[in-house]
Amino acid sequence: xxEKLMDKKMWALVAAIIVVTSALISVGVxxxxxxxxxxxxxxxxxxxxxxxxxxxxxxxxxxxxxxxTAILYALxxxxxxxxxxxxxxxxxxxxxxxxxxxxxxNYEEILNLSPQVVLGYGTSMPTYGTYxxxxxxxxxxxxxxxxFTQIENLTTMLGILTGTQSNATLINNWMQxxxxxxxxxxxxxxxxxxxxxxxLSACGGIWTSGNDTFINQYFSILDLKNIANSxxxxxVSAELIASESPDIILLDQYVPYSDVTAAPFNQTSAMTSSPxxxxxxxxxxxxxxxxxxxxxxxQWLAEQVYPGIxxxxxxxxxxxxxxxxxSS
Amino acid sequence: xxxxxxxxLVSGRRSQLxxxxxxxxxxxxxxxxxxxxxxxxxxxxxxxxxIILSQIPFLGAHFASGFSQVQYEIVVLLREPQILGAxxxxxxxxxxxxxxxxxxxxxxxxxxxxxxSSGAALGAVLAIAGSVYIFxxxxxxxxxxxxxxxxxxxxxxxxIRRGKVPMVYLLLMGIAISLFVSAIVAFLLFSNIRLQxxxxxxxxxxxxxxxxxxxxxxxxxNILMIMVSLLYSRELDAFQMxxxxxxxxxxxxxxxxxxxxxxxxxxxxxxxxxAGLIGFVGLVIPHVSRIIFGGSNRSVVPASAVLGSVFLxxxxxxxxxxxxxxxxxxxxxxxxxxxxxxxxxxxVRLAGGFYES
Numbered sequence: 001x002x003e004k005l006m007d008k009k010m011w012a013l014v015a016a017i018i019v020v021t022s023a024l025i026s027v028g029v030x031x032x033x034x035x036x037x038x039x040x041x042x043x044x045x046x047x048x049x050x051x052x053x054x055x056x057x058x059x060x061x062x063x064x065x066x067x068x069t070a071i072l073y074a075l076x077x078x079x080x081x082x083x084x085x086x087x088x089x090x091x092x093x094x095x096x097x098x099x100x101x102x103x104x105x106n107y108e109e110i111l112n113l114s115p116q117v118v119l120g121y122g123t124s125m126p127t128y129g130t131y132x133x134x135x136x137x138x139x140x141x142x143x144x145x146x147x148f149t150q151i152e153n154l155t156t157m158l159g160i161l162t163g164t165q166s167n168a169t170l171i172n173n174w175m176q177x178x179x180x181x182x183x184x185x186x187x188x189x190x191x192x193x194x195x196x197x198x199x200l201s202a203c204g205g206i207w208t209s210g211n212d213t214f215i216n217q218y219f220s221i222l223d224l225k226n227i228a229n230s231x232x233x234x235x236v237s238a239e240l241i242a243s244e245s246p247d248i249i250l251l252d253q254y255v256p257y258s259d260v261t262a263a264p265f266n267q268t269s270a271m272t273s274s275p276x277x278x279x280x281x282x283x284x285x286x287x288x289x290x291x292x293x294x295x296x297x298x299q300w301l302a303e304q305v306y307p308g309i310x311x312x313x314x315x316x317x318x319x320x321x322x323x324x325x326x327s328s
Numbered sequence: 329x330x331x332x333x334x335x336x337l338v339s340g341r342r343s344q345l346x347x348x349x350x351x352x353x354x355x356x357x358x359x360x361x362x363x364x365x366x367x368x369x370x371x372x373x374x375x376x377x378x379i380i381l382s383q384i385p386f387l388g389a390h391f392a393s394g395f396s397q398v399q400y401e402i403v404v405l406l407r408e409p410q411i412l413g414a415x416x417x418x419x420x421x422x423x424x425x426x427x428x429x430x431x432x433x434x435x436x437x438x439x440x441x442x443x444x445s446s447g448a449a450l451g452a453v454l455a456i457a458g459s460v461y462i463f464x465x466x467x468x469x470x471x472x473x474x475x476x477x478x479x480x481x482x483x484x485x486x487x488i489r490r491g492k493v494p495m496v497y498l499l500l501m502g503i504a505i506s507l508f509v510s511a512i513v514a515f516l517l518f519s520n521i522r523l524q525x526x527x528x529x530x531x532x533x534x535x536x537x538x539x540x541x542x543x544x545x546x547x548x549x550n551i552l553m554i555m556v557s558l559l560y561s562r563e564l565d566a567f568q569m570x571x572x573x574x575x576x577x578x579x580x581x582x583x584x585x586x587x588x589x590x591x592x593x594x595x596x597x598x599x600x601x602x603a604g605l606i607g608f609v610g611l612v613i614p615h616v617s618r619i620i621f622g623g624s625n626r627s628v629v630p631a632s633a634v635l636g637s638v639f640l641x642x643x644x645x646x647x648x649x650x651x652x653x654x655x656x657x658x659x660x661x662x663x664x665x666x667x668x669x670x671x672x673x674x675x676v677r678l679a680g681g682f683y684e685s
Contacts, residue, residue: 098655103529106656107536108648111402112369124459127468127530131537134465135405204518232520 044157047144048125057163058116062099063088065121065143067291071155074171074292074318077162082113089285090293091322104128107136117141117161145290147217148179155292170317171292178295178313182221182302189306192223196305197246197270199255205235214290222302224248238264245269248277248305253284279304283326296325345627348620356634359641363411364403366645368656371399379403410648413538413546414640414659417599418609420550422636423557424596425610426617426628427588430564432495438610439596441499442589446506447479448472448600449513452530457516468530469542473601479509480593484586492582495571533606533660535644542602553595554633560588561625568623608663609636612671619674639667 042054062083063069070090072078078091083099099109105128110118117139120129125142133140141161145151152172159168186192196219201207209215212231219226227244228236242264249260249270260271260278270277279301281287286297299311316324364380365373379400381391424439432441440446451471454460463470483505487497517527557564563584566574571581596610617631643662 100655104534104536104656104658106368107406108367108369108402111406112398114398124456125461127537130465131539135537135539136401234519 042160044141044161046141046157047150048142050142052117052139052141054116054161058161060113060115060117061162062110062113062115062118064100064105065119066090066285067121067145067151067289068119068143068154068158069094070289070291070293070324071158071171072162073322074316074320074324075155075159075162075164075167076318077158077164080162082115083110089289090291090324091320100128105132107131110138111136119143119158146212146214148175148294151175151290151292151294154290167318174314174317175292175295179221179298181314182298182311185309185311186221186223186302186306189223189309191306194224194247194305195227195244195269196224196248196250197227197241197244197268198250198252199260200233200252202255202259206238206241207233207235209233215287218287218294218298218301221298222305224305241265241268247273248279250301251278251280253281255280277305286326293324300326345621352620352631352634352638356638359638359645360411360415363414363641363645364407367402367407367648369402371395371402375399376403409538409540409543410535410644411641412543413535413603414644415637416543416546416550417535417603417606418613418636418638418640419554419633420546420595420599420636421606421609421640422613422617422632422634423554423629424592425612425636426614426625426632427557427564427592428610429614430567430625431585431588432499433568433570434495434499435615436611437499439592440605440607440610441506442502442593443479443483443506443509444476444593444596444600445605446509446513447476448597449527449531449605450479450509451475451601452604453513453516453527456527456530457520466542469601473597476597476600477593479505480589480597484589493585529658530604531660532658533604533663534656534658535603535647536656538602546598546602549598550595553591554629556587556591557629558626560584561629564588564625564629568625604658604660606640606660606663608660608667609639612667613639616671616674639663642666 042057043051044054045051059080060082061072061077061080063072063081064085066085066087066089069078069081069084069088072081073091081096084094084096086098086101088094088098097109097113099106099113103126107128110132115138118129118132118141120126120132120140120142121144122129122142123144129140129142132138141157143154143157145154152175155168155171156165159165198208198215198219199206200209200215208228209226210228210230210232211226213233216226227240227246228234245268247269249265249268251257251260257278257280260266265271282300286293286300295313299313302309302311313325365371365376375395378391378394380403382388382395382400383404384391421439428437428439428441429435449472451474452468454475455468455471460471461467483498483502484493486505487493487501489497513527563574563579566577566579567584574584575581599606613636614628614632617628617635620635621627621631640659640663643659643666646666647657647659647662
């Protein structure tokens with residue numbers, strides 16, 4: 001008797017839940033918004049080839065991409081940044097609220113900020129990008145600069161988007177001029193073609209960046225030979241390090257020097273030469289964020305690899321409260 | 329004298345269970361309503377109520393005045409599908425756990441043990457790694473769903489012995505194939521360092537990207553799953569006594585097993601496909617139901633649905649609250665963080681020897 005009564009109550013409860021759930025769903029479905037297409041004057045294309053059109057330059061931007069944030073600042077469009085991300089590092093003292101990072105974002109906060117556009121970073125469309133675009137109906141523009149030309153393209157795109165295209169041109173010209181100067185100076189060096197190994201991470205193996213990566217372009221410009229020949233980011237065997245015996249070892253900011261004092265690194269040319277040619281990156285954000293500040297990263301690396309080289313980077317063309325060059 | 333004693337005992341027990349049912353029902357509706365007011369953006373409860381009322385067809389216009397468009401979108405586009413998603417997924421995982429534990433006659437099993445989670449992870453990783461877009465915005469979820477079904481199918485058919493599926497075989501085969509599939513997932517992740525972040529967050533589970541179409545899909549599938557489970561609650565009770573006993577009381581053992589496993593797989597896989605891997609619910613909520621309502625599946629199945637919903641709603645509220653400085657925490661972390669201590673407390677204080685025999 002008791003169990004039967006319980007059954008009835010439980011069935012009634014489940015039925016009530018189903019009814020409430022179904023009612024709320026039907027109400028929600030009725031109120032879904034349609035995604036209206038816009039026609040306008042400004043058109044930009046993202047790294048996936050998708051085209052976005054706006055009536056006017058945008059004035060409310062959420063950036064989930066630290067590089068885009070840095071470029072917006074340099075363009076003079078930083079005042080349009082209404083939401084940033086937890087990896088933003090330049091300019092310092094960001095005041096815009098943090099709405100997430102490359103993996104997890106706070107959708108409520110994004111909607112609350114009413115941005116006209118959200119900028120993201122990645123090799124393919126992240127699921128949150130699809131959600132922002134398709135469900136929140138906010139254009140999600142993806143970028144993925146893998147070389148210096150693509151950094152310039154990103155700068156130009158952000159310039160068009162925010163109505164600061166003339167500043168974008170100034171920045172791109174500054175990059176091209178300085179990179180050309182670096183190439184000229186390197187061509188005068190006698191000890192070109194040294195082999196290099198970039199020690200990216202020691203977590204779960206010896207991680208490095210391969211021949212099609214952004215980091216590899218630094219090596220190309222400086223006429224260095226990356227011993228990691230495969231594409232992408234991956235782990236290499238200790239035997240490769242021992243057999244290739246790189247002339248130079250570049251340590252990521254978070255890889256301690258003690259990691260290269262044991263085999264297979266301790267017998268490499270980099271470690272046995274005098275002085276040792278092991279260089280720890282002074283600030284990851286200059287090396288790993290694909291924006292115009294890579295010019296300073298290349299300058300630093302050139303000065304380590306080619307002692308005595310005379311490299312001077314010209315004055316940055318835009319006056320900024322927080323200078324883009326590394327603080328000494 | 330003896331009869332009166334039994335009658336009063338039954339009556340007391342009935343009253344106790346009625347009270348517990350009522351309390352849980354009240355908790356469910358209170359949590360459901362409160363959840364709509366909780367989020368990283370503060371919206372006053374009265375505004376939330378207005379927004380909800382404004383959605384009522386024909387009458388809504390009377391209430392559509394005191395809130396902004398942004399507040400409306402936050403409640404309608406984000407909170408409502410997430411909350412309803414939590415209700416459906418919590419119920420699905422809870423019922424899935426109750427059914428699987430009964431079929432396997434094993435209290436430490438859950439739906440994921442038959443390969444649902446590893447299959448879904450493989451599908452999701454393949455979609456992310458291969459930049460596959462065959463289902464558009466639903467590709468990751470779609471691939472997770474398909475691979476989840478494929479792996480369970482493989483586990484089931486690899487376990488067939490002389491026309492039957494012995495449960496020990498099914499359990500061991502599920503564990504073995506899941507480990508194998510997990511190794512493939514690990515290899516894919518190891519091969520592409522950039523995938524690790526995205527996949528890691530998917531594996532932790534999240535209701536953040538719940539949309540109305542997703543809620544509609546999982547609601548339809550899981551209503552079916554819960555109904556089938558309720559209809560077969562007597563058979564599940566018989567399974568708890570062993571397959572021989574079930575057969576002796578007229579249960580078509582193999583047919584019932586395949587029907588229940590298929591529906592649980594469909595329901596739970598659909599949830600995993602849209603929300604990633606949310607752990608703990610399927611394992612523990614059925615036990616909480618048994619502690620509160622006793623061992624019969626006629627009570628445990630519906631109670632697991634309601635308690636699973638309540639538990640996931642509370643977890644979602646915590647994940648979404650301002651406790652973490654505006655950052656939304658993956659719900660899979662919260663379910664374990666609050667669930668384990670709660671369950672331990674419940675076992676110590678309320679089980680009263682339930683697990684000692």
